[in-house]
Amino acid sequence: MPVLNLRSDLAAADDLGTQMAEIGRRARAAARKMALASAQAKDIALRTIAECIRSRGPEILRENARDVAAAKAAGHSQALIDRLTLDEKRLAGIADAVEKIGALPDPVGRQLAAIERPNGLLIERIAVPLGVIGVIFEGRPNVTADAGALCLKAGNAAILRAGSDSHRSAMAIAHAMSEGLAASGLPADAIQIVPTRDRAAVGAMLSGLDGCIDVIVPRGGRGLVERVQGEAKVPVFAHLDGICHVYIHGQADLDMARTVLLNSKMRRTGICGAAETLLVDAACARTHLVPLVTALLDAGCAVRGDEAARAADPRVTPASEIDWRTEYLDAVISARVVDGLDAAIDHIETYGSHHTDAIITEDAEAASRFLAEVDSAIVTHNASTQFADGGEFGFGAEIGIATGRMHARGPVGVEQLTTFKYRVHGNGQTRPV
Amino acid sequence: MPVLNLRSDLAAADDLGTQMAEIGRRARAAARKMALASAQAKDIALRTIAECIRSRGPEILRENARDVAAAKAAGHSQALIDRLTLDEKRLAGIADAVEKIGALPDPVGRQLAAIERPNGLLIERIAVPLGVIGVIFEGRPNVTADAGALCLKAGNAAILRAGSDSHRSAMAIAHAMSEGLAASGLPADAIQIVPTRDRAAVGAMLSGLDGCIDVIVPRGGRGLVERVQGEAKVPVFAHLDGICHVYIHGQADLDMARTVLLNSKMRRTGICGAAETLLVDAACARTHLVPLVTALLDAGCAVRGDEAARAADPRVTPASEIDWRTEYLDAVISARVVDGLDAAIDHIETYGSHHTDAIITEDAEAASRFLAEVDSAIVTHNASTQFADGGEFGFGAEIGIATGRMHARGPVGVEQLTTFKYRVHGNGQTRPV
Incomplete structure (x- = not known):
């Protein structure tokens, strides 16, 4: 009926x-x-x-x-x-x-x-x-x-x-x-x-x-x-993807790079602040690429790489264009060699999701440029991307992480759940014509 | 064809x-x-x-x-x-x-x-x-x-x-x-x-x-x-209406009330911060209502009022329900007597547009409650509603006034045309498991 x-x-x-x-x-x-x-x-x-x-x-x-x-x-x-x-x-x-x-x-x-x-x-x-x-x-x-x-x-x-x-x-x-x-x-x-x-x-x-x-x-x-x-017809606090990058700059300390990279990728693989792409600067690839790729593989992380990354270890499989846009949320990382800071920033701006991106370097000027030019909610220097969390920011707790640009960006804690008003205190003021 | x-x-x-x-x-x-x-x-x-x-x-x-x-x-x-x-x-x-x-x-x-x-x-x-x-x-x-x-x-x-x-x-x-x-x-x-x-x-x-x-x-x-x-599929900074109120509390100074009211309504009638409704507390209506209504009428402002306001001057015409929701943007005002602070706040929350609302009073506690409880972008105490302007707020200039709750509220100056990002400075920190 x-x-x-x-x-x-x-x-x-x-x-x-x-x-x-x-x-x-x-x-x-x-x-x-x-x-x-x-x-x-x-x-x-x-x-x-x-x-x-x-x-x-x-x-x-x-x-x-x-x-x-x-x-x-x-x-x-x-x-x-x-x-x-x-x-x-x-x-x-x-x-x-x-x-x-x-x-x-x-x-x-x-x-x-x-x-x-x-x-x-x-x-x-x-x-x-x-x-x-x-x-x-x-x-x-x-x-x-x-x-x-x-x-x-x-x-x-x-x-x-x-x-x-x-x-x-x-x-x-x-x-x-x-x-x-x-x-x-x-x-x-x-x-x-x-x-x-x-x-x-x-x-x-x-x-x-x-x-x-x-x-x-x-x-x-x-x-x-x-x-x-x-x-939604109303504003939304959210992030769709967390395609987070770790960029190993030419002046990176190898031990720090390895430690921060492994933590960024492998501490937990299923959270939005987990790294999904490794960028190694051509300036340090000769010394840093093999140890970093090997460390990932040895930690149980699959690596999908460009030609240079594949040459570093036979276990690396080829990355395709789609890998640079993929949030694996798993023990998988894409890896490539980039030609300098500008190329790293370009890669992140092209493929990233404006969530959390890290640079590892001892060069203060390069760090400063990276923190200024990468247009993400959170940018870190010599620190794991997995710090993207309201608790780790000292907010006590968070309701989520936002990658939109309006009102709340990054971890949304109680402060970001407020707005403001203006209180005007006078004693009879009028506005002149 | x-x-x-x-x-x-x-x-x-x-x-x-x-x-x-x-x-x-x-x-x-x-x-x-x-x-x-x-x-x-x-x-x-x-x-x-x-x-x-x-x-x-x-x-x-x-x-x-x-x-x-x-x-x-x-x-x-x-x-x-x-x-x-x-x-x-x-x-x-x-x-x-x-x-x-x-x-x-x-x-x-x-x-x-x-x-x-x-x-x-x-x-x-x-x-x-x-x-x-x-x-x-x-x-x-x-x-x-x-x-x-x-x-x-x-x-x-x-x-x-x-x-x-x-x-x-x-x-x-x-x-x-x-x-x-x-x-x-x-x-x-x-x-x-x-x-x-x-x-x-x-x-x-x-x-x-x-x-x-x-x-x-x-x-x-x-x-x-x-x-x-x-x-719009993207956020908007705007206000649809500026239905601004001037509430004359029982403890209002009459001279100040008259001066601020006239400025709020008549300095310029076509701007969004111009007052559109006068609320007079029953506690001072006997002394304040006639002089305030007369001052408006004498200044060339038409008054549409409730029964009490009409009794104040024969030139006052009857207000209908629609008047309380109307932004005249002209030399017209709606006027009524309200029974205390709570009734004034209720009227503003029911009919207002969350733009700019003023209380005139010598009673600090009443002012403090009004400023806290009226949910508007701008609330003023003993000051004209026509101060609702980025220039008057010291912002130098404004792109408009917003009554939405997100990101920018009130005058939108250069500060509100920015958002923020987090820069995290470390020296190799990793997040514990």
Whole structure:
């Protein structure tokens, strides 16, 4: 009965639309209250939320077990099931992380600038919350608590949409968070979780819920980020790729180059700050190329190289054009010899993703040019690309890493989850005609 | 011959697409060079541009005369023709403004934060240019030079699209700017002017020219801003409305209230920072309402009021719901009595446009609550709303005022035309597993 099906689809769409609009409305109203919460009130609320996550532990683990059972029944990979599974230790880690976010300095109310004008006006630029942050995530259920807590710490409301695998776990964690907010006198509505697996809910969030979402943060694989960046009608904090480079300059110390390169590539291969391409300057290739390529290969990393890299070791396989644009997220690296600093920068600007790029050199001038001319969110000199992380930057925690140019760039911590307003203090000033 | 017409339309579209893509490509390449220009090089270039505008004055005035003649032939209003017309004095003003922008402090390269980590890493957050800024404007041809110079000062390239009325004037000014850039060793391509009146060029810009535009700034009427905000695939710095409020709190000094109110409304009625609604607290309505309403009426301002305001003076006409949402941009104001600070804030949050709102009061606590709780880009205490201007904020000049929450909010000066990157300085640090 196609007519009836159509009608019930429409009814479902209407319900979802109404439901999502209500979520947006509640989040916006809660955000107005959160924006005025004191540093102490937010700190207490986050500690209370941590307590609620602990006390609701059995319930969260029960819901998580249902998610895990469903994932197993659906035949998902062991890796996915591992990421999804919570136990008491992981749950304790989630609660501790929320408490730690509560203890961070309050990013709201900071005076970012003060301007005294000749007419006596005092103009202050003051940090205020962004408003309502939409977080769309996949996989690990801890993102519910982490991302939600970061949003709250910065005085925002959050609308969270979990992937369907972690839906039940995320719902249970979010309810514990709302409970903690209410128990400490802040609006329970400041944490909204989308209660349906319907993928149309993602589309509704990307439309901005009629002005009720100020920014979207996708946390997940390339497919999710690509969809969000392509369809969102509101700003997005994200990175699509982390094609990070390590450039060994002619004046690089070989031991340092080897140590930093191995850490950049192999410490963890699946994170966005992992190096994907090695550039060795022609000026040091004769001495540095063989030891560096050998070290990678010996550490279990496959190397795909240009002619020079292939000549360094028979285990190196040929790189094709597509390799320079590939984020392997695995124990694989592309490698080539470049003819000087300009060629290295050109390669990075042509093939890179403006995430994190490193130069290894003892030459201060070359380092300075590299740091200035490589147009990436993070540029490092004699330091691993794997430092691309809010925790390593001293931000306490991060909601993600952004490679866009607007507002937030690099690790997005609580400071970047604020915006600002101008407060103008006068004593009757008028503007001359 | 519809088939032939169709073909020629397609050919034109292809040409436009190719042309716009080329403009984007050139701007992006120029932006990379501009980003590395020293403060001194940019200052010299802007002085040279000012010289070129002066020396090409006769040509610019000739092209402007053709624009004016076309506008007259098209039967445009005298107001439009006035705004469009350049003379030697106005042209000198344009050149002087460019020189003044050149003399501003360089916003690029500022250290916005420095973080020393326990592992010895020094992490700097450094201001860098945004990249390529698209400016779409109507009316006054001076926007070509003003907006272009602000973009250049912040190390960006600009793609300028003039309204069709000022097309010839804008082309002549833009060519003088490119000439000035080339003469001082910076890329002439850093100023791109769209050489066609074809409105499809605007659509191409709003699509972001395949990643070659980082942000769009519309300068013009509500229709333009609405189209840009609705269609742009890239971030936009703009405000749609300036529905600014003056709230006379119960503890307001009457003389100050009258002076600031008259200035907020009547200094200039056509600018976005002009007040559009007067809110008088019930606590002082008995003493303040009549003198304030009378002062407005006597100054030639029409008043549309609620019952209380109408009772204050027979010349007050009734306000309808729509008045509270109207930006008159004229000598008209809506007026009502509100019952306390919370009611005033509720009115502003319900009907306002988050641009600029003022409280007049001698009560510091009420002022502090208003400044904190009114969620507008600019909030003032005992100061005219007409201070909403980059020049008045000490920014030297502004490209516009933004009411969005991301990146730039309030007057957008050269600082807001920058973003940042992180520079990480190490001596071989690796991240522990």
